[in-house]
Amino acid sequence: MPTRTARTAWNGTLEQGSGQVELTSSKVGTYEVNFPKRAADEAGGTTSPEELVAAAHSACFAMQLSANIAQAGGTPQSLDVQADVSLGPDQANGGFKLTGIKLTVRGEVDGLDAAGFEKAAQEAKAGCPVSKALAGVDITLDAALES
Secondary structure, three states, rough: OOOOOOOOEEEEOOOOOOEEOOOOOOOOOOEEEHHHHHHHOOOOOOHHHHHHHHHHHHHHHHHHHHHHHHHHOOEEEEEEEEEEEEEEOOOOOEEEEEEEEEEEEEEEEOOOOOOHHHHHHHHHHOOOHHHOOOOOOOEEEEEEOOO
């Protein structure tokens, strides 16, 4: 399996510095990052490690869920996956940590009922490689079929 690469160039202090994250392998873009906007409610045109983790997790989960649905005998028509990644203080060790991830998925699936879809989604939450890498973070799941 391939290795994928991203690169960050950072200048300055945490509070006053800024950087650019480059998605090196895909070459799809370079994105601004800085700590004040990372810690603010409004991102203001910059990304953050948490948003990048959310992107990775939602994509990984969608792929794993698609595979699980097929393995259970269903056919996924569409999956809409959102990952909300929260950053907060690390009371035990100081600094910050990821305090939680909420995965929300709505699916249109042929051949599975709501219980089968929920089972496939729970297995995807546990089995996708990004979920496994984030095992130290509380991950919740809201999964439902749409008609």
